[in-house]
Amino acid sequence: MSDLPRSIEIHEEGPREGFQLEPVGIPTTEKVRLIEALAEAGLRYIACTSFVDPQRVPQMADALEIAHGVRRRPGIRYTGMWLNEKGFDRALASTLDLAPNVVASASNEFSIRNNNCDASALLARQARLLDRYAQAGLDLEAAHVFTAFGCYFEGDIPAETCLGRLEALLRLCAEHGTSPKTVYLCDTIGAANPEQVRRLLGAVRERWPEQALGLHLHDTRGMGLANALAGLQMGVRVFDSSCGGMGGCPFAGHRSASGNISTEDFALMCEEMGIETGLDVDVLIECAKLAEEIVGRPLPGRAMRAGRVPHA
Amino acid sequence: MSDLPRSIEIHEEGPREGFQLEPVGIPTTEKVRLIEALAEAGLRYIACTSFVDPQRVPQMADALEIAHGVRRRPGIRYTGMWLNEKGFDRALASTLDLAPNVVASASNEFSIRNNNCDASALLARQARLLDRYAQAGLDLEAAHVFTAFGCYFEGDIPAETCLGRLEALLRLCAEHGTSPKTVYLCDTIGAANPEQVRRLLGAVRERWPEQALGLHLHDTRGMGLANALAGLQMGVRVFDSSCGGMGGCPFAGHRSASGNISTEDFALMCEEMGIETGLDVDVLIECAKLAEEIVGRPLPGRAMRAGRVPHA
Numbered sequence: 001m002s003d004l005p006r007s008i009e010i011h012e013e014g015p016r017e018g019f020q021l022e023p024v025g026i027p028t029t030e031k032v033r034l035i036e037a038l039a040e041a042g043l044r045y046i047a048c049t050s051f052v053d054p055q056r057v058p059q060m061a062d063a064l065e066i067a068h069g070v071r072r073r074p075g076i077r078y079t080g081m082w083l084n085e086k087g088f089d090r091a092l093a094s095t096l097d098l099a100p101n102v103v104a105s106a107s108n109e110f111s112i113r114n115n116n117c118d119a120s121a122l123l124a125r126q127a128r129l130l131d132r133y134a135q136a137g138l139d140l141e142a143a144h145v146f147t148a149f150g151c152y153f154e155g156d157i158p159a160e161t162c163l164g165r166l167e168a169l170l171r172l173c174a175e176h177g178t179s180p181k182t183v184y185l186c187d188t189i190g191a192a193n194p195e196q197v198r199r200l201l202g203a204v205r206e207r208w209p210e211q212a213l214g215l216h217l218h219d220t221r222g223m224g225l226a227n228a229l230a231g232l233q234m235g236v237r238v239f240d241s242s243c244g245g246m247g248g249c250p251f252a253g254h255r256s257a258s259g260n261i262s263t264e265d266f267a268l269m270c271e272e273m274g275i276e277t278g279l280d281v282d283v284l285i286e287c288a289k290l291a292e293e294i295v296g297r298p299l300p301g302r303a304m305r306a307g308r309v310p311h312a
Numbered sequence: 313m314s315d316l317p318r319s320i321e322i323h324e325e326g327p328r329e330g331f332q333l334e335p336v337g338i339p340t341t342e343k344v345r346l347i348e349a350l351a352e353a354g355l356r357y358i359a360c361t362s363f364v365d366p367q368r369v370p371q372m373a374d375a376l377e378i379a380h381g382v383r384r385r386p387g388i389r390y391t392g393m394w395l396n397e398k399g400f401d402r403a404l405a406s407t408l409d410l411a412p413n414v415v416a417s418a419s420n421e422f423s424i425r426n427n428n429c430d431a432s433a434l435l436a437r438q439a440r441l442l443d444r445y446a447q448a449g450l451d452l453e454a455a456h457v458f459t460a461f462g463c464y465f466e467g468d469i470p471a472e473t474c475l476g477r478l479e480a481l482l483r484l485c486a487e488h489g490t491s492p493k494t495v496y497l498c499d500t501i502g503a504a505n506p507e508q509v510r511r512l513l514g515a516v517r518e519r520w521p522e523q524a525l526g527l528h529l530h531d532t533r534g535m536g537l538a539n540a541l542a543g544l545q546m547g548v549r550v551f552d553s554s555c556g557g558m559g560g561c562p563f564a565g566h567r568s569a570s571g572n573i574s575t576e577d578f579a580l581m582c583e584e585m586g587i588e589t590g591l592d593v594d595v596l597i598e599c600a601k602l603a604e605e606i607v608g609r610p611l612p613g614r615a616m617r618a619g620r621v622p623h624a
Binding site for chain 2: 004150151152155156189190191193194195196219220221222223224225226228229230258262265268269272273274300301302303306309310
């Protein structure tokens with residue numbers, strides 16, 4: 001464990017990951033209230049919403065209203081996600097910060113369910129997005145590999161499949177004269193175990209030694225923080241997480257929709273391990289309680305119930 | 313992570329840890345049913361009940377009936393816990409297997425609340441127990457250090473305090489001509505973080521290089537499996553866990569009573585990491601569902617809801 005980073009960056013995904021799974025009808029003002037509360041915790045990056053098809057994900061129909069409603073604090077990036085050009089157009093027209101990214105899916109079947117196209121059509125779609133980013137004068141930020149650790153449709157995904165999809169995506173970026181600042185390996189449905197995290201990160205690093213890596217982890221099977229620990233030990237310095245552990249992917253096909261690792265639980269673990277996050281865990285715990293109040297049901301985050309161990 | 317053990321031993325604590333926290337009134341036959349179901353999963357050690365004061369823990373008043381009721385499978389040790397001579401007398405008179413142990417508490421305040429005496433009186437009580445074990449011709453099996461990673465009353469406990477209490481306990485054992493086969497560091501209330509697990513295990517191993525070590529972890533703050541991973545990486549080969557993650561200590565003083573790491577979640581993680589446990593995770597998942605049915609409320613275990621990731 002001697003390779004633990006001194007400091008890491010935690011990206012808040014709760015408002016985007018979380019509200020997409022809740023029943024329609026959560027008032028936009030409540031979503032905005034949570035985003036503004038999260039901004040008080042020291043987060044530098046908050047994913048506020050998704051610019052996705054309101055027919056498929058009606059919970060995200062208020063994306064523009066959210067973008068408009070948030071009182072912004074300086075120094076924080078308030079972003080929205082998109083999966084295609086249409087979504088990008090909406091994001092471009094919104095007042096949110098833009099974090100241009102490209103995606104691949106290790107699982108072909110997940111791609112079909114989540115992105116409405118197979119893996120090669122998904123790659124072609126990234127080419128069009130890269131063109132649009134260039135036209136808009138925007139730098140590419142991230143590449144995400146969905147279901148990098150397996151999926152409920154295809155089961156285990158060989159590391160070679162995952163590396164192959166990432167290679168094709170990075171080649172496409174290079175052909176467009178760009179490269180992602182960070183490559184995220186996404187455990188989209190929470191299938192990873194710590195050994196797999198270590199091995200896949202090792203394989204990616206071996207092939208692309210200079211590439212900064214991030215982890216997007218779900219806690220479907222309670223291994224979320226163990227997987228995060230394995231990532232920390234491999235020197236990963238960027239992690240997605242979600243307030244209260246809210247969320248889950250509506251197209252993941254698993255029986256127990258589960259959100260990202262909980263922001264406050266992960267931040268607390270890092271703090272206790274001596275890894276700086278810049279986050280105020282007490283404020284995050286209040287945010288998680290607020291999130292529970294808004295969604296009206298218990299969320300999986302633990303620190304908000306257990307509290308801190310008092311320091312003597 | 314290269315020091316991962318090839319195989320480990322998981323001790324089931326659910327019936328003991330779990331039922332003590334549930335309201336009085338769970339039929340003894342249901343408790344016995346769970347114990348018998350767990351015996352089908354490959355477990356070799358099942359803590360069935362506690363021989364504690366029925367005035368203080370009325371849930372455990374049926375300890376003798378449980379002992380009597382269980383149809384035993386060969387090769388499995390069905391044990392009960394005791395904290396003092398009176399409890400030991402009851403265990404001795406029962407039909408359960410005996411696992412003679414001694415305990416210390418890193419936190420003095422926890423000792424007062426859990427064991428009704430301060431740390432030095434607790435040590436004196438162990439001397440009397442060691443005498444009794446010798447009279448009964450029983451070998452000492454384990455030493456447990458409660459609250460080794462901190463407690464809600466005293467907060468952080470310096471490693472030196474914990475090592476000091478363990479040293480006193482081991483010295484006492486030596487004076488009685490014996491030593492424990494396994495020393496368990498117990499995160500009684502779930503205060504540990506992975507770095508602390510690594511450091512404390514390292515410090516204990518440095519002082520007693522030949523001593524076999526076990527971990528008793530609670531998942532109060534969601535770090536349970538991350539702490540277990542840290543333990544595995546330090547070569548720990550014996551772990552306590554609890555079916556469905558049921559349980560928690562009634563005298564721990566924390567706001568969110570939380571059980572041990574879940575047996576089925578931990579066994580699944582080990583299996584996926586290539587560490588042998590000898591356990592059948594599918595049977596364990598059925599046990600966790602049965603435990604939920606018996607206690608009549610959702611338990612924290614995750615694998616029973618998420619299911620396995622199918623193998624392609």
